[in-house]
Ligand SMILES: Cc1cc2nc3c(=O)[nH]c(=O)nc-3n(C[C@H](O)[C@H](O)[C@H](O)COP(=O)(O)O)c2cc1C
């Protein structure tokens with residue numbers, strides 16, 4: 001059965017959600033599922049804005065057929081060629097052979113790669129600022145290269161003041177009937193997923209997101225329709241503020257996260273002691289993670305949120321514990337920067353983890369590593385308590 005929602009008088013949400021997929025891109029755990037949004041504009045011309053993932057194809061086509069109500073499909077705007085949105089293009093063309101494809105020149109090239117070369121020939125290419133008149137509506141196209149693929153463009157509908165933003169402003173999390181942000185409590189769970197989606201998928205491309213934000217700034221936007229997650233009507237200002245912080249790599253909060261790994265529990269004990277000292281000094285909401293059991297996408301999201309990061313790792317074969325290694329490699333991949341970092345290591349015969357973590361921090365931009373890493377030989381001893389206490393003083397004073 002079709003399952004659609006009206007956004008405006010002549011704009012329909014015709015997407016669907018997948019609650020079975022364990023990992024988005026076979027990488028990011030999505031315990032709250034994910035939605036694939038697609039939009040149908042029913043003007044004098046009928047316009048489909050992006051298709052969807054194969055996993056929801058049955059729902060998608062039931063929705064599309066229902067929305068069209070026997071009319072032909074005139075245009076398919078392809079904003080992004082990643083398969084979670086372009087998988088059903090061929091099937092759309094099979095059902096409506098006269099449909100015209102509208103996409104960027106780069107996307108047209110990709111059409112020929114994913115599908116057949118003659119598919120690329122079907123495409124009408126849109127350049128920056130080009131318009132499509134569909135009747136009452138005028139759609140404007142703006143390029144958003146590397147947010148987060150090179151061919152991405154976004155679409156602005158002048159009449160309804162709607163920005164179709166492709167993957168920008170998207171989030172993990174299935175939609176459950178309520179497709180608008182003002183129909184759900186946009187609470188900690190949604191914000192955490194929005195952050196985890198942005199930082200891991202788009203995080204590396206801060207400069208390109210800044211370019212898109214500048215274009216968006218010139219538009220009068222009342223509705224943002226992304227390709228994943230809720231449609232934004234109520235929290236647009238908050239969302240833009242978050243995107244501003246994330247894309248400039250500024251911490252969202254004066255807050256400390258402690259990322260620890262520990263084989264036998266001694267490094268963990270040391271950071272527990274540090275955390276208690278911080279709490280005694282008034283630090284609230286300390287976020288401690290065992291990097292062995294926490295998905296690295298969560299660690300990355302928290303690294304974007306917090307101003308201070310404590311890294312604590314045992315020495316492992318003359319290097320770092322592999323789970324810490326993986327987190328630090330991802331930090332570099334998404335270009336975390338502008339953070340204050342404290343280091344703590346452990347080793348039974350030759351502790352060198354702090355040296356390795358310091359070297360990794362050197363590879364990132366503008367990371368302030370606090371002097372004198374704390375080094376433990378197997379078990380935290382009385383003689384390290386003063387150093388730990390001094391570190392707690394320093395972090396607490398910076399956070400206050
Ligand atoms: C596979 C493996 C390799 C290790 N390599 C080193 C090393 O190169 N240098 C060192 O000082 N300790 C090394 N250790 C010892 C641990 O770093 C040390 O026992 C540390 O205190 C463990 O901290 P934890 O109790 O938090 O797990 C190694 C331990 C394991 C299991």
Ligand SMILES: [Fe+2]
Nearest residue numbers: 080082148167
């Ligand atoms: Fe994408």
Ligand SMILES: [Fe+2]
Nearest residue numbers: 082084167227
């Ligand atoms: Fe996507």
